[in-house]
Amino acid sequence: MNTFVHPALFYRTDQEYLAALVPFATEGLDAGHPVAMAVPGDRLDLVRAGLGALASHVTLLDMAVEGRNPGRIIARVLRRFADRHRDRHVRIVGEPVWAGRSATEYPACAQHEALINLAFDGRDVTILCPYDVSSLSERAVADAMVTHPVVWEGTSSYESAEYDVPGLLDRYNEPLPEPPADAVFEVSTTGDLADARRFAAARCGAADRVADVELIVTELATNSLRHSGGPCRVGVWQADGHLVCDVRDGGALGDPLAGRRPPEPGQLSGRGLLMVNDLADLVRLHTGPAGTTVRALLALS
Template sequence: MSATAETGTGTFGHPALFYRGAAEYLAGTVPFVRDGLAAGEPVAVAVPGANLELIERELGADAARVRLLDMTVAGRNPGRIIPGVLRAFADSHPGKPARIIGEPIWAARSAVEYPACAQHEALINLAFSGRDATILCPYDADALAPDVLADAEATHPVLIDGTGQRSSPAFDPTGLIERYNQPLPVPSGAFELDGTTDLAAARALAHVRAAACGLAEDRLGDVEMVVTELLSNSVEHGSGSGTVRFWGGDGEFVCEVHDRGRLTDPLAGRHPASPYQPRGRGLLLVNHLADLVRLHTGEGGTTFRAYFRA
């Protein structure tokens, strides 16, 4: 079972690997890595820690030539993966066809996280359109639910499993992005600042509320920064003001900002930013600092929701 066959060169390839057990996992990933190394291509592997150990052990000395990342850390927030993992690696090797294994969905992902994971997989196709790269995405066919595997068929044009390789007749990343673009219900008891432009007040309240929810002191600054950036984005690019909400407990804090504008760029917050870029990095920073970011946009406005965990 080869993950390299028919993925193409000089264009973007995005196959899904449906594996059952460690033997199929290694058969689908390690040849993909070694073929890239043999061709002189830069190779990165970003998968959950246990699978990372499997690949590293199987590669032996070749592992030193591969960028290895634990996706449970680097991709804790799915919104961070495109700019902080995939594009960060590909862009650091200009003029070369990057080869990456990215496994952003695993069985322990929560129901709250999953929609952002599925949308991330769909957005990869937009972020790398026309780029010279191949990103192989493994899916544990034994541990993941059937609807997760069905979504993978919608986000990947090529499917690989123990029987071989085939094109996906269900490939429709744009449709999947919209299908998971659902309103985000607000729990009862959420504290709300309605239609505000007061960044200082929102920041101060975020600090107090996050501390009351049990967040560590070193995370409170992250919360303040995220609330500031989200509200600033609503003031500058949304409807001129934003409704800020806070809630949480048991070591988790959630903040969201809603405005009446509509987001038109599906990759907002996922575009890499140059260190010399004076503006346009606010949503990128939000994705970097939060443990999870959920988004809904439509005729009724746009909501960004950021989660922080102890």
């Protein structure tokens, strides 16, 4: 029977970290389970040293790079590894929440942790998510109890009474502030897309990101026209060291995993949000009866 296990690991020191992760990997390898560990850079060096010679048998990934945008972790990190080994139980360590995450990034991290439970329901996978409770905020630690059905702490393991995926997804489905009034272009039909790209390029102000911005605007606006049945508003501006691409329409997005599933073989449509997650450094989304906003942020040099 397929079993999905999704514990949060609460640790306070490097010793506690390795005391949990090294046996998790070695026991998995001994059982013939493929093992991957995606943790932020400084943690990655620690894990590699702790594993010693066994590190060559574990897929090691820098989560600060691979998961810079939390919206691409499920498809491009977790599913990519798990789908290569569908015939066996798979063990993955994924650490998407660390103290260096910004306040703008954090809600997307919490949503990602909740959505793992939907994305892997029924799969034969264990995904262990470490949380450094000595450096993270009280909110992050409390949310970990909400997004994980089980907690590992020291030598103990216990069920979380706060586990509530729908509740967390609803709480972080936050309205996003309106774009500046002079940063908006309305797209009514596909015939407006070329003008929308020119508008976006003119407001970009970063030559190395023009192609990305044009593609993001095209994909988001096309999705809006196709699925909302009406026009959309494209916003492009710079704020806090990022280029912001914001697309709003009057439709509601019913699939919480949209843009987070890898495409199936031969799939020709449904890749727009996945592509946006690949290109952007962060994607925030709000949806409800009044409409949907997708906001992509690209870091500027």
